[in-house]
Amino acid sequence: MTKRPALLKAMQPTVFLGSATLVIAFVLFGTLFTPQAMALFESVQTFLVNRFGWFYILTASVLLVFVIGLSLSPYGRIRLGEKRDRPEFSNFAWFTMLFSAGMGTGLVFWGVAEPMTHYLSPPMGEGRTTEALSEAMRISFFHWGLHPWAIYIVFGLSLAYYHFRRGLPMALLLLLASYGLLKSLRIDKHSDGVPDPRKSPS
Template sequence: MFFGSTALILVLTAALILYPDSAGALLGRIQAWLSHSFGWYYMLAIGAYLFFVAWVAFSRFGTLKLGEEHEKPDFSYGAWAGMLFSSGIGISLLYFAASEPIDHLYHPPEGVPGSPQAARQALQLTFLHWGLHGWAIYALVGLAVGYFAYRHRQPLALRSALYPILGERWVKGAAGHAVDCFGIFVTLLGLVTNLGIGALQVSSGLEYLTGMPHSKGTLLAVILVMSLVATLAAVSGVEKGIRRLSNLNIVLFSSLLLFVLVCGSTLELLNGFVQNLGDYLDGLVLKTFDLYVYTGAGAGKSEEWLGLWTLFYWAWWISWAPFVGMFIARISRGRSVRELVCGVLLIPLGFTLAWLSVFGNSALDLVMNHGATDLGKAALEQPSMSIYLLLEH
């Protein structure tokens, strides 16, 4: 497993380093082809994942424990909820909180750019990309791995989810190694995306505060520091390093959210959150399957938008599913199936939607009503800078 995944990683890395332009163009063409040919499958599959985990949670299987029937959970509700919160709440929310709604405002998949309708749609789409669907993917993997690891005494590994299909012989053999190898490789692709976003976000913060320009050296240094912190937390174990880092994450994000809510137009932001939540729930089924087939002359633009945004997000969530799903399984021993599904779907979701609404509505208001052209330009040209400009205004 180690050598197989390492070989794949080295081949991809070598191609990107030696032939960056050609490799980038090839990957772009592959993404466009996948979006055009299999967009329907992505949308259908993600909808099926959400339906399935919801059905399992509220069926007769919902009371099954991930472990022995009388086994107590490894972590208290508070600690467990905190780690669930931090499993998907990270620097990407800083990066996209202001920039994504503004981008959707100016480049909507349908409708008039820059209009109030486009602004309303912008938050609905942002909620969609960060909402229930992505967490359903994590819940599905966590549930499958945790069930067979704790109920059937299989390894806490991705291969264990295929135990009833492949059988014990194949799971412990070459097929199982191939599944774990693929999981590691896919996780690496997601990790590269997150490290890139994180490095850009921190580097932009340094540029904003000190005037230090973007450079490869700065980005590399930021990536090394981020990797070091993550490694130290992982080596310290779940009970110490990960839990403490999760608690710090909660405090920092909550403090920043409250600061913007209190210092901004509080009443309008609260009204906006309720409106955005209603729009999200109202269009949940429609947007789950919306491929923009009937957009007329703008069909090509809408298809391109779908590939760059919704399908990109679904692929991004899937790439993190092996890692986050196994982490969720690790911390959920002793919980019931219903607890795991409801916890994963709802605990991080509430904060995520509140965060996106407060920052997204603040950004849209500044751009549309207060002439914050610098914020609008940054969101389109340098998204990592948009959060700092929003806080400045």
């Protein structure tokens, strides 16, 4: 049996090398062809905002309603861990840690910079007007209010449930396999979190 180099033992080569290749390609493209990269990325962003902006707002709103309903339902009492496990920190301590990590540093800068940016150069309409001011505050509250937390919660709960409750690896592909979106993949408790496509579910 061929021994893997020490460097490869600490990572999953498929995930690392694939991600590294994409990152290097983007960096080289942006560095060597800056005007073309800027034009391409701006056109892609404009296309996504114009065509799918409504879908983004709708999805975030639906997730917010889902999270609130989930917390008030019997499912909100499911323990993320074994039955004998108990929280290491209080609810208040968890809230302060999550708020500080998720928004604390960002609000120091973007709490002022984002509404000012939208006021001076709004996505739609003319800047430096009363309408631009109202639009800037609406966008900022959407970005820094409850909606982004709903997205974080749904994603975090999914990972936490299957990892701490089911004992499966904490991997993004785990969610797809668990939800049945990748039926040809199988992840077990002893894997490294990257499913082997050659193993089909029994």
